[in-house]
Amino acid sequence: GAGVSQTPSNKVTEKGKYVELRCDPISGHTALYWYRQSLGQGPEFLIYFQGTGAADDSGLPNDRFFAVRPEGSVSTLKIQRTERGDSAVYLCASSLNAGGSGYTFGSGTRLTVV
Amino acid sequence: KNQVEQSPQSLIILEGKNCTLQCNYTVSPFSNLRWYKQDTGRGPVSLTIMTFSENTKSNGRYTATLDADTKQSSLHITASQLSDSASYICVVSTSGSARQLTFGSGTQLTVLP
Numbered sequence: 001g002a003g004v005s006q007t008p009s010n011k012v013t014e015k016g017k018y019v020e021l022r023c024d025p026i027s028g029h030t031a032l033y034w035y036r037q038s039l040g041q042g043p044e045f046l047i048y049f050q051g052t053g054a055a056d057d058s059g060l061p062n063d064r065f066f067a068v069r070p071e072g073s074v075s076t077l078k079i080q081r082t083e084r085g086d087s088a089v090y091l092c093a094s095s096l097n098a099g100g101s102g103y104t105f106g107s108g109t110r111l112t113v114v
Numbered sequence: 115k116n117q118v119e120q121s122p123q124s125l126i127i128l129e130g131k132n133c134t135l136q137c138n139y140t141v142s143p144f145s146n147l148r149w150y151k152q153d154t155g156r157g158p159v160s161l162t163i164m165t166f167s168e169n170t171k172s173n174g175r176y177t178a179t180l181d182a183d184t185k186q187s188s189l190h191i192t193a194s195q196l197s198d199s200a201s202y203i204c205v206v207s208t209s210g211s212a213r214q215l216t217f218g219s220g221t222q223l224t225v226l227p
Contacts, residue, residue, distance in 0.1 A: 004157070033215075042118070042203050042217030043158070091157055103215070105157030 002026075004106035006092050012112045013082055021077040021109045025094030029104075032075050034067055035091040037108070043091050049075060050097075082113045116141040118218035120204050126224045131194055135221045137187040137204030145209035149178050149189045152201045152220065161189070161202075194225045 005024040013019050025032050030051055035043035045059040052072045060066070064082075069075040079086055089108040096102065118139045127133050139147070146165045150158035162171045162178040164187070170179045175192045191198055201220040208216065 035217075040219065040222075042205075042219045044217070045215070093157070103160070105159070107155065107157045110155075 004092055004094050004104050006090075006106035006109050008109060009107065010110045010112075012114060015082060015084060015113055017082055017113075019079050019082055019111065021079075021090050021111070023075045023077070023092030023094075023106060025073065025075070025092070026104055027073075028096065029094035030072065030097050031095045032069060033093045033095075033103070034075070034077050035093065037089045037091055039088075046077070046090075079111075082111075084113045087111055087113045116206070116208060116216045118204055118206050118216050120202075120218040120221050122221060123219070124222040124224070126226060127194055129194060129196055129225050129227050132190065132192050133194060133223065135189045135191075135202050135204075135223070137189070137218055139185050139187070139204070139206045139216070139218075141185075141206040141208055141216050143209050144182065144185075145207040147178075147180055147187050148205045148207070148215075149176070149187075150203040150205060152203055154200070158203055158205075191223075194223075196225050196227060199223060199225045 007022045032049040034046040037043040047057040047067045048055050049069045064080045067077045089110050091108045093103045093105045121136045148163045149161045152158040161176050164171050164180045166182050177190045180187045201222050203220040204218040206216050
Protein backbone atom coordinates (compact mmCIF):
# COMPACT_ATOMS: atom_id res chain seq x y z
CA GLY A 1 0.00 0.00 0.00
CA ALA A 2 0.91 3.65 -0.19
CA GLY A 3 1.37 4.01 3.55
CA VAL A 4 1.30 2.07 6.80
CA SER A 5 -2.26 1.11 7.60
CA GLN A 6 -3.44 0.31 11.10
CA THR A 7 -6.80 -1.08 12.06
CA PRO A 8 -8.93 -0.45 13.91
CA SER A 9 -8.31 3.26 14.41
CA ASN A 10 -10.11 3.11 17.73
CA LYS A 11 -10.84 0.19 20.03
CA VAL A 12 -12.74 0.25 23.31
CA THR A 13 -12.66 -2.94 25.32
CA GLU A 14 -13.55 -4.09 28.78
CA LYS A 15 -10.89 -4.92 31.32
CA GLY A 16 -9.87 -8.56 31.08
CA LYS A 17 -10.75 -8.94 27.40
CA TYR A 18 -8.44 -9.95 24.55
CA VAL A 19 -7.67 -7.54 21.70
CA GLU A 20 -5.82 -7.72 18.40
CA LEU A 21 -4.36 -4.70 16.65
CA ARG A 22 -3.37 -4.97 13.02
CA CYS A 23 -0.59 -3.28 11.06
CA ASP A 24 -0.25 -3.43 7.29
CA PRO A 25 3.19 -2.02 6.40
CA ILE A 26 4.35 -0.48 3.16
CA SER A 27 4.75 -3.18 0.55
CA GLY A 28 8.32 -4.46 0.44
CA HIS A 29 9.34 -3.08 3.82
CA THR A 30 11.09 -5.85 5.69
CA ALA A 31 11.42 -4.08 9.04
CA LEU A 32 8.34 -3.47 11.18
CA TYR A 33 8.14 -1.80 14.58
CA TRP A 34 5.44 -1.51 17.23
CA TYR A 35 5.40 1.41 19.66
CA ARG A 36 3.09 2.48 22.46
CA GLN A 37 2.39 6.16 23.03
CA SER A 38 0.75 7.52 26.15
CA LEU A 39 -0.82 10.97 26.23
CA GLY A 40 1.80 13.71 26.15
CA GLN A 41 4.66 11.28 25.73
CA GLY A 42 6.83 10.11 22.89
CA PRO A 43 6.39 6.59 21.52
CA GLU A 44 7.96 3.74 23.51
CA PHE A 45 9.45 0.76 21.74
CA LEU A 46 7.64 -2.56 22.06
CA ILE A 47 8.92 -4.97 19.42
CA TYR A 48 10.81 -5.03 16.14
CA PHE A 49 10.43 -7.56 13.30
CA GLN A 50 12.92 -8.22 10.56
CA GLY A 51 10.97 -10.32 8.09
CA THR A 52 8.91 -12.90 9.93
CA GLY A 53 11.03 -13.04 13.05
CA ALA A 54 10.95 -10.83 16.11
CA ALA A 55 14.50 -9.48 16.18
CA ASP A 56 13.94 -7.61 19.43
CA ASP A 57 10.92 -8.01 21.70
CA SER A 58 12.53 -6.56 24.80
CA GLY A 59 10.11 -3.65 24.89
CA LEU A 60 7.04 -5.79 25.51
CA PRO A 61 5.97 -4.91 29.05
CA ASN A 62 4.90 -8.42 30.12
CA ASP A 63 3.71 -11.77 28.83
CA ARG A 64 0.21 -10.48 28.17
CA PHE A 65 1.62 -8.80 25.08
CA PHE A 66 2.53 -10.79 21.99
CA ALA A 67 3.04 -9.94 18.34
CA VAL A 68 3.29 -11.99 15.16
CA ARG A 69 4.20 -11.42 11.56
CA PRO A 70 3.70 -14.87 9.99
CA GLU A 71 4.31 -13.98 6.36
CA GLY A 72 6.69 -11.08 6.79
CA SER A 73 4.10 -8.48 5.89
CA VAL A 74 1.05 -7.83 8.07
CA SER A 75 1.65 -7.88 11.80
CA THR A 76 -0.78 -8.36 14.65
CA LEU A 77 -0.20 -7.12 18.19
CA LYS A 78 -2.14 -9.22 20.68
CA ILE A 79 -2.96 -8.19 24.22
CA GLN A 80 -4.48 -10.69 26.64
CA ARG A 81 -6.37 -9.92 29.85
CA THR A 82 -6.30 -6.21 29.12
CA GLU A 83 -5.82 -3.77 31.98
CA ARG A 84 -6.76 -0.11 32.21
CA GLY A 85 -3.06 0.76 32.11
CA ASP A 86 -2.87 -0.69 28.62
CA SER A 87 -4.89 2.27 27.34
CA ALA A 88 -2.69 4.15 24.87
CA VAL A 89 -2.12 4.73 21.17
CA TYR A 90 -0.34 1.81 19.57
CA LEU A 91 1.78 2.93 16.63
CA CYS A 92 3.26 0.78 13.92
CA ALA A 93 6.13 1.82 11.68
CA SER A 94 7.94 0.15 8.82
CA SER A 95 11.17 0.73 6.95
CA LEU A 96 12.68 -0.80 3.84
CA ASN A 97 15.26 -2.63 5.92
CA ALA A 98 16.81 -2.52 9.36
CA GLY A 99 18.83 0.60 9.86
CA GLY A 100 17.13 2.34 6.97
CA SER A 101 16.74 6.06 7.12
CA GLY A 102 13.11 6.16 6.18
CA TYR A 103 10.63 5.13 8.83
CA THR A 104 6.98 5.53 7.98
CA PHE A 105 4.45 5.51 10.78
CA GLY A 106 0.82 4.53 10.68
CA SER A 107 -1.85 6.67 12.30
CA GLY A 108 -2.08 4.33 15.24
CA THR A 109 -4.81 2.45 17.07
CA ARG A 110 -6.23 4.22 20.10
CA LEU A 111 -6.96 1.50 22.66
CA THR A 112 -9.18 2.33 25.61
CA VAL A 113 -9.68 -0.25 28.33
CA VAL A 114 -12.69 0.48 30.53
CA LYS B 115 20.47 5.02 29.71
CA ASN B 116 19.69 6.61 26.35
CA GLN B 117 17.52 9.68 26.83
CA VAL B 118 16.14 12.51 24.72
CA GLU B 119 14.86 15.62 26.48
CA GLN B 120 12.88 18.35 24.77
CA SER B 121 12.00 21.88 25.77
CA PRO B 122 9.72 23.63 26.13
CA GLN B 123 7.04 21.06 26.88
CA SER B 124 4.47 23.34 25.25
CA LEU B 125 4.56 26.60 23.34
CA ILE B 126 1.93 29.04 22.12
CA ILE B 127 2.76 31.59 19.43
CA LEU B 128 0.89 33.88 17.08
CA GLU B 129 0.59 33.10 13.40
CA GLY B 130 3.46 34.54 11.41
CA LYS B 131 5.94 34.45 14.28
CA ASN B 132 9.09 32.33 14.44
CA CYS B 133 9.94 29.83 17.15
CA THR B 134 12.72 27.47 18.17
CA LEU B 135 12.34 24.10 19.83
CA GLN B 136 15.20 22.45 21.73
CA CYS B 137 16.39 18.87 22.03
CA ASN B 138 19.18 17.50 24.24
CA TYR B 139 20.20 13.88 24.09
CA THR B 140 22.39 11.34 25.80
CA VAL B 141 22.34 8.56 23.25
CA SER B 142 25.33 6.45 22.39
CA PRO B 143 26.47 5.37 19.93
CA PHE B 144 24.88 8.13 17.89
CA SER B 145 23.72 7.42 14.36
CA ASN B 146 21.37 10.21 13.37
CA LEU B 147 18.82 12.67 14.73
CA ARG B 148 15.36 13.21 13.33
CA TRP B 149 12.60 15.69 13.93
CA TYR B 150 9.05 14.49 13.48
CA LYS B 151 5.76 16.37 13.36
CA GLN B 152 2.78 14.59 14.85
CA ASP B 153 -0.68 15.98 14.27
CA THR B 154 -3.36 15.02 16.76
CA GLY B 155 -4.63 11.52 16.05
CA ARG B 156 -1.96 10.83 13.45
CA GLY B 157 1.35 9.05 13.36
CA PRO B 158 4.63 11.02 13.35
CA VAL B 159 5.82 12.35 10.00
CA SER B 160 9.50 12.96 9.35
CA LEU B 161 10.64 16.56 8.85
CA THR B 162 14.43 16.26 8.83
CA ILE B 163 17.15 13.72 9.45
CA MET B 164 20.75 14.65 10.24
CA THR B 165 23.86 12.53 10.63
CA PHE B 166 26.88 13.24 12.78
CA SER B 167 28.61 15.36 10.14
CA GLU B 168 25.65 17.62 9.35
CA ASN B 169 25.16 20.87 11.27
CA THR B 170 22.01 22.15 9.66
CA LYS B 171 19.25 20.96 7.38
CA SER B 172 16.21 22.74 6.04
CA ASN B 173 12.84 21.55 4.86
CA GLY B 174 10.78 24.52 3.72
CA ARG B 175 10.07 26.71 6.74
CA TYR B 176 11.66 24.16 9.07
CA THR B 177 15.40 24.36 9.83
CA ALA B 178 17.09 21.88 12.12
CA THR B 179 20.54 22.29 13.64
CA LEU B 180 22.77 19.72 15.27
CA ASP B 181 25.75 20.16 17.57
CA ALA B 182 27.13 16.66 18.03
CA ASP B 183 29.75 17.88 20.52
CA THR B 184 27.23 19.28 22.99
CA LYS B 185 24.57 16.75 21.93
CA GLN B 186 22.00 19.41 21.23
CA SER B 187 19.62 20.02 18.38
CA SER B 188 17.10 22.71 17.60
CA LEU B 189 14.18 23.02 15.23
CA HIS B 190 13.44 26.53 14.00
CA ILE B 191 10.07 27.27 12.43
CA THR B 192 9.85 30.41 10.35
CA ALA B 193 6.69 32.41 9.66
CA SER B 194 4.47 29.99 11.52
CA GLN B 195 1.11 28.92 10.13
CA LEU B 196 -1.98 27.59 11.86
CA SER B 197 -1.27 24.19 10.34
CA ASP B 198 2.03 24.08 12.24
CA SER B 199 0.05 23.35 15.41
CA ALA B 200 1.20 19.86 16.36
CA SER B 201 3.58 17.94 18.57
CA TYR B 202 7.22 18.07 17.44
CA ILE B 203 9.22 15.05 18.48
CA CYS B 204 13.00 14.73 18.52
CA VAL B 205 14.22 11.21 17.84
CA VAL B 206 17.78 9.95 18.09
CA SER B 207 18.90 6.77 16.42
CA THR B 208 21.60 4.52 17.82
CA SER B 209 23.78 2.44 15.60
CA GLY B 210 24.17 -1.21 16.31
CA SER B 211 20.83 -1.55 18.05
CA ALA B 212 17.71 -3.12 16.66
CA ARG B 213 15.66 -0.69 18.72
CA GLN B 214 17.09 2.07 16.60
CA LEU B 215 15.05 5.01 17.89
CA THR B 216 14.89 6.89 21.21
CA PHE B 217 12.02 9.37 21.30
CA GLY B 218 11.67 12.61 23.21
CA SER B 219 8.33 13.48 24.79
CA GLY B 220 7.70 16.19 22.25
CA THR B 221 6.95 19.91 22.30
CA GLN B 222 3.28 20.73 21.82
CA LEU B 223 3.12 23.81 19.58
CA THR B 224 -0.06 25.84 19.24
CA VAL B 225 -0.24 28.58 16.64
CA LEU B 226 -3.01 31.10 17.22
CA PRO B 227 -4.49 33.44 14.59
